[in-house]
Amino acid sequence: MSETHTHHRTCNICEAMCGLVITHDGKEVLSIKPDPNDPLSRGHICPKAVALQDFRTDPDRVTKPLKKVDGTFVEIGWDEALDYAAERLLAVQEAHGKDGVGVYLGNPNAHKFGNLMNIPGLVRALGTKNRYSSATADQIPHHVASIHMLGHPMLIPVPDVDRTDFMLILGGNPVVSNGSMMTAPGFGRRMDEMKARGGRVVVIDPRRTETAEKASEHHFIRPETDAFLLLAMIREIMARDLVDLGHLSHAAIGLAALREAVEPFTTDLAATMTGIPAETIKGLALGFASAPRAVCYARMGASTQSFGGLCQWANNVLNIITGNFDSEGGAMFTTPALNYVGMTPRKGKDRSYPERRSRVSGQPLYNGEFPVSVMAEEMETPGEGQIKALVTIAGNPVLTAPNGRRIEAALEKLDFMVSFDIHVNDTTRHADLILPGTVALEEVVYDMVFHSFAVRNTAAFADPVFDPPNGNPQEWEVLARLAAKIAGTNSPAPSPTQMLEALLPRGYHGETVTVEAMRAAGGSIDLGPLVPNLTDRLETPDGKLHLAPQVFVDDLPRLLAFADGRDDDYPMFMIGRRLVRSHNSWTQNSPRLVKGRNRVTVQLHPEDAARLGIADAAQVRVASRVGSVTMPAEVTDEMAPGVVSIPQGWGQAKGQVATAAAVGSVSINDLTDDTRIDPVSGNAAFNGVPVALTPV
Ligand SMILES: Nc1nc2c(c(=O)[nH]1)N[C@H]1C(S)=C(S)[C@@H](COP(=O)(O)OP(=O)(O)OC[C@H]3O[C@@H](n4cnc5c(=O)[nH]c(N)nc54)[C@H](O)[C@@H]3O)O[C@H]1N2
Ligand SMILES: Nc1nc2c(c(=O)[nH]1)N[C@H]1C(S)=C(S)[C@@H](COP(=O)(O)OP(=O)(O)OC[C@H]3O[C@@H](n4cnc5c(=O)[nH]c(N)nc54)[C@H](O)[C@@H]3O)O[C@H]1N2
Ligand code: SF4
Ligand SMILES: [Mo]
Numbered sequence: 243m244s245e246t247h248t249h250h251r252t253c254n255i256c257e258a259m260c261g262l263v264i265t266h267d268g269k270e271v272l273s274i275k276p277d278p279n280d281p282l283s284r285g286h287i288c289p290k291a292v293a294l295q296d297f298r299t300d301p302d303r304v305t306k307p308l309k310k311v312d313g314t315f316v317e318i319g320w321d322e323a324l325d326y327a328a329e330r331l332l333a334v335q336e337a338h339g340k341d342g343v344g345v346y347l348g349n350p351n352a353h354k355f356g357n358l359m360n361i362p363g364l365v366r367a368l369g370t371k372n373r374y375s376s377a378t379a380d381q382i383p384h385h386v387a388s389i390h391m392l393g394h395p396m397l398i399p400v401p402d403v404d405r406t407d408f409m410l411i412l413g414g415n416p417v418v419s420n421g422s423m424m425t426a427p428g429f430g431r432r433m434d435e436m437k438a439r440g441g442r443v444v445v446i447d448p449r450r451t452e453t454a455e456k457a458s459e460h461h462f463i464r465p466e467t468d469a470f471l472l473l474a475m476i477r478e479i480m481a482r483d484l485v486d487l488g489h490l491s492h493a494a495i496g497l498a499a500l501r502e503a504v505e506p507f508t509t510d511l512a513a514t515m516t517g518i519p520a521e522t523i524k525g526l527a528l529g530f531a532s533a534p535r536a537v538c539y540a541r542m543g544a545s546t547q548s549f550g551g552l553c554q555w556a557n558n559v560l561n562i563i564t565g566n567f568d569s570e571g572g573a574m575f576t577t578p579a580l581n582y583v584g585m586t587p588r589k590g591k592d593r594s595y596p597e598r599r600s601r602v603s604g605q606p607l608y609n610g611e612f613p614v615s616v617m618a619e620e621m622e623t624p625g626e627g628q629i630k631a632l633v634t635i636a637g638n639p640v641l642t643a644p645n646g647r648r649i650e651a652a653l654e655k656l657d658f659m660v661s662f663d664i665h666v667n668d669t670t671r672h673a674d675l676i677l678p679g680t681v682a683l684e685e686v687v688y689d690m691v692f693h694s695f696a697v698r699n700t701a702a703f704a705d706p707v708f709d710p711p712n713g714n715p716q717e718w719e720v721l722a723r724l725a726a727k728i729a730g731t732n733s734p735a736p737s738p739t740q741m742l743e744a745l746l747p748r749g750y751h752g753e754t755v756t757v758e759a760m761r762a763a764g765g766s767i768d769l770g771p772l773v774p775n776l777t778d779r780l781e782t783p784d785g786k787l788h789l790a791p792q793v794f795v796d797d798l799p800r801l802l803a804f805a806d807g808r809d810d811d812y813p814m815f816m817i818g819r820r821l822v823r824s825h826n827s828w829t830q831n832s833p834r835l836v837k838g839r840n841r842v843t844v845q846l847h848p849e850d851a852a853r854l855g856i857a858d859a860a861q862v863r864v865a866s867r868v869g870s871v872t873m874p875a876e877v878t879d880e881m882a883p884g885v886v887s888i889p890q891g892w893g894q895a896k897g898q899v900a901t902a903a904a905v906g907s908v909s910i911n912d913l914t915d916d917t918r919i920d921p922v923s924g925n926a927a928f929n930g931v932p933v934a935l936t937p938v
Contacts, residue, residue, distance in 0.1 A: 244268060250277060250765035251704030253291045254353040254682055255825050257692045258420035258427035259702065260287045261765050262294075264683075266707060271295035271683070281768035282700045286428030288420060289823050289835060296832035297681045298708065302899050303664050305711040308676040315666065315676070320715065327675055328727035330658040331368065334631040344372040344629035346617065348637025349380075349826055355688045356718025356738040361635060364721050367729040371598070372620060372629050378613040379643055380542070383550035383923040384423050386608055387558055389595060390791035393781030395609055396583050396694060399558060399573035400424050401537040402772055403432050403697050406571040407439075408533035410526065412446040412468050412553070413543015413929075417453040418820050422541055425696035430456060432697075442533070444526065446471065446518075447543060448817055448885040449845070462882035465815045465930030467516040468540065469549045469801050471523060472556035474512035477504040478527035479563060486531075488565035493777050496790035500559065503795045506802060515804065517882075531564050535571025543817070547929040549801055551922030555794040562789065568776035575776055578693045579701040579755035579769070580745050588781045595793070596924075601627045606924045613924030614643045615916045621652035631658040635721070636679065640668040641827040641893055641909050644926045645868045645916035662717065665828065666898045668909075677724075679717040683707040686738050688760075699769035701751065703742070703760035797922050807918075812866060812932035814850070818890040818910055827891040830902030842907035843876035845887045846935065851877040854935055861938040864888070866931055868915050871908040872938055886935065888913070890928075 244267040252259040261280020265272040274292045278285035297303070307323035308315035318326075334342045345365055351357045365373065377385070385395035401409060401424050414422065416429035426432055433443055433456055445454040446463050454460035463471065479485060480501050487494050509527075513520040530536045540557040544550065558567070566572030596606030602619045605612065612620070617639065621629045632653065640650040646668075653659060653672035661670040662677045670676050688703045710716065715723070722735035736744075743757050751769055760767055780787055808815070823835045830836055844864055846856065856862050858877040863870055864886070873888070881887060893909025894902035910928075918927035 246272060249704070249707050251687050252689060252702045252766065253287065253294065254687050254689060255290050255294070255829070256420055257422055257425050257695065258283065259425055259689050259692050259696065260291060260427045261702070262287065262291055264707065277765055280766050282425070282696060282698050282766060283427035286431065290825055290829060293829060293832040293835050294682050296834065297664070298683050300831050302831055304666060304676050304678040305714065306678060308666070310674045323675060323677060324720070324724055324727055327660045327677070327724055330674070331631055331633070331660070331728060334657050338628065338630045339626065340369040341372050341627045342630040343368050343370050344374065344617070344620065344632045345370060346614070346632060346634045346637045346639055347375040348635065349376045350636040350828070352691045353689065354636070354685065354717070355690055355742070356685055356716060357635065357721065358690055359738050359741045360718045360721040360725070360735060363735070364725040364728070367725040368633070372627070373611045374614045374617050375611050376614065376637060376642060377609065377611060378615065378924050379546065379926045379928070381423055381545055382608055382925045383545040383554040383920065386551050386923040387554035389608065390793055391555065391558055391788050393783070394583050394588050396586070397575060397779065397781065398423055398695055399561065399567065400576060400695055400697055400772065401539045402571050402574045403429070403436065404771070406436065406535050406537045407441045408530060408536035409436065409441070409443045410446070410530060410536070410538040411443065411453060411457070412538070412540040412557070413545070414539060414541030415447070415451040415453045415820060417456060418451070418822050423695050424539060424541070425692045433457070442529070448815070448882040449819070449887055450880045461518050461522060464515065464517045464806070465817055465885060466547045466549060466806065466927070467804070468544045468547070469552040469556055470507060470512040470515040471518065472538070472540070472553065472560055473504050473507035474509045474523050475527040475530065476500070476556060476559055476563065477507050478509060478524055479531045480504065484531040485563045486565040487563065488569060489774065489777065490562060490567060490787060493780060494562060494787040494789055496788055499790035499795065503790055503798060530560070536564060536566050537561060537572050543929060546926055548918060548920055548927040550920040550925040550927070552794055552797055552801055555791070559789060562787070568774045574772035574774070575779065576694050576696055576699055576772060577750040577775055578699065579749045579751045580688070580690050580693065580742070581749040582690065582694055583779070583781070584748065585745070589785070590783060592783045601625070605919060605921070608924065613919060613926065614639060615919045615924070615926045617643065618645065618648040618652045618916060621656065630656060632656055633660050634669060634673070635662040638667055638669045638827045641891065641911060643916070644911055644914040644918065644928065646909060646911035647869060648916060662720070665831070667827070668893070668895050671895070671898060677720055678714060680710045680714065684710045685716065688742055698771055700766045701755045701760060701769060702766035703757055705761070793922060806930065808932045812934050814933050814935060815885045816864070816866065816913060816931040816933040817885060817887050817929045819845070819887045821889050824889070824891055827894070830892065830894060830905070831899040833901050836901050836905060840874065840905055840907070842889050842892045842905060843874045844935070845876045845878050845881050847881045847883040847885070848877050848879055849883050851875065854937065856935065856937050863936045863938050864913060864933055866913040866915060866933045869912040871912050873908050886933065
């Protein structure tokens, strides 16, 4: 009988960083269970954690470099693969300049420490400005708000959920998503605790979500109108002299400009635009301002929309002017063991923003990345700077970016494409070369990004459990080797663990948090609740907290001219939905996650269903300006009338990722429109896409 080993690590599928106890025999996983002693997750996990083992043994997993020869993939060796990649990328740059090669980085990179440490080297070696990532289909408005208000994109305020008395949630469904830009594993339990101590949770969402169901209160909102609500609350609080900047009163500037800016945003206007009664809005404003500790949290629903930048700005302003910023129970800032903000200071550096604008349609660039919404036109449009070759690293934009099929068509015309991935999927099947990645249990884990966004300071590290298949190198090593080949250097890269050891002493807990200490702790080290720290950390050129940055004030006339885009052809709004048992586009090949009824349905309100003659479970055609899909209807009063919802991350083509394709699901991004964008932040506006439904 083989020996049973016990291994502690944090799950790195989503942002929640749940502590796991894994038993294995050196070859196979025997069990994956929640770690009740983890100081952050306290015994919470979701069904996806158990599937961590499936990603390793997935029969469809790519485990050898695949080169496309005459339209079919053939297995080749690593040396040949890296030579081929470097040669072809350099040839494209030789012919079309550095910017001829584009790079798209997907969401899993944020969870893979080795990738985070080695992608910058590859990007530097390529020297291209044509960089994209899933951030502009997700959270770039948060970073843009932080840049303009606080001076650094990674100074991200996190709701102190464990100590607040009033939480206002706009466009987030943390009971399902487990929190985003807010690492809060077991959010449902945290919410129960909040209510048990007399707290109030209010959810604003066009769908009565799983979070809304558990909340004290839920209000439907017309998609994309959140900024009206937030600005009206701010105006109401200012008009009633309830402003309390607390310890930030010396740091914050721009109160007068703010007062003037919000003047047109009355509660009556907000009521008309949002569909929430004016009295309710006033009540929310007063309740928020008078709660001892309150926090407003605006997430996906409020950032992946045409006014994402304004929403995140207003969200911060509401917290700041009620004394709920950088204070207990409000929006707080982590002091992480790996201090990314400290490693990349901006203080005293007078930069201009946006850093650049895109070549074809002039959309803004922040954090060194253009909006993914313009990636297709940058591949399609000839001229200097056109993308002629693409590197994708753990990304699946054909299924995850707006109007993904337009990207797909553009991929087919590239001179060369190389994908770091684990599957042949809707995106990577267009590659000339796929370089297989290593998956969670084969890698070290240290969540550099999500320790920075967590509701409590902790630090967790774990070594790999298993070796990669076929004696494959670690993914970070492949990234480093390709970077070296392109740059023409040959110095060996330090391992992620070595890099972590070098970086930790420069963080907030240099004495207590070392790799050895984390190993010895058998999981996570608790570093305590969040503490106020912002006044010393502001990174704006003048060291002040800016309440009314010009970029947001200048965008207010656009909000006032709001037009929702619906017409007779497309009279309803579409929004997205996350499912408990899938993560974006890539976990759907785990049979244990996909089993059961098909949840990839279009949800609509009973009144709409009756009007349109659509029966529950019947097939319906959903059409938008850019495309159409046919899928089963789910009639439910969870939806606001006039709004329909479709899960994101599905639509896998047949024959590649077999389990997912067998469900016969569709991609929401066959319908989303790449011309719908927040011009301030460049984020894709996934919410409120005008659509039409017809029974089939
Ligand atoms: N309509 C709509 N669209 C959305 C959203 C929405 O709510 N609505 N959500 C958006 C959000 S928030 C996000 S973050 C994006 C995500 O967008 P992406 O990052 O483009 O998509 P993912 O589904 O995360 O794709 C991950 C890719 O990485 C591969 N992969 C998984 N693990 C590994 C690994 O360990 N190594 C390597 N090399 N590859 C790996 C998978 O096979 C897959 O190809 O989607 C966005 N798209
Ligand atoms: N199970 C699961 N968990 C996940 C993921 C997953 O795919 N599956 N993905 C992970 C990723 S990459 C991310 S970024 C996070 C995202 O985590 P969340 O931010 O919680 O994202 P969603 O669950 O998409 O919730 C967005 C909510 O916004 C609502 N909404 C849509 N339009 C509007 C609007 O105009 N106004 C308002 N107020 N609400 C609106 C939607 O109905 C939905 O309830 O989740 C992460 N966790
Ligand atoms: S909530 Fe996220 S981190 Fe926690 S077990 Fe599920 S997928 Fe993993
Ligand atoms: Mo995301």
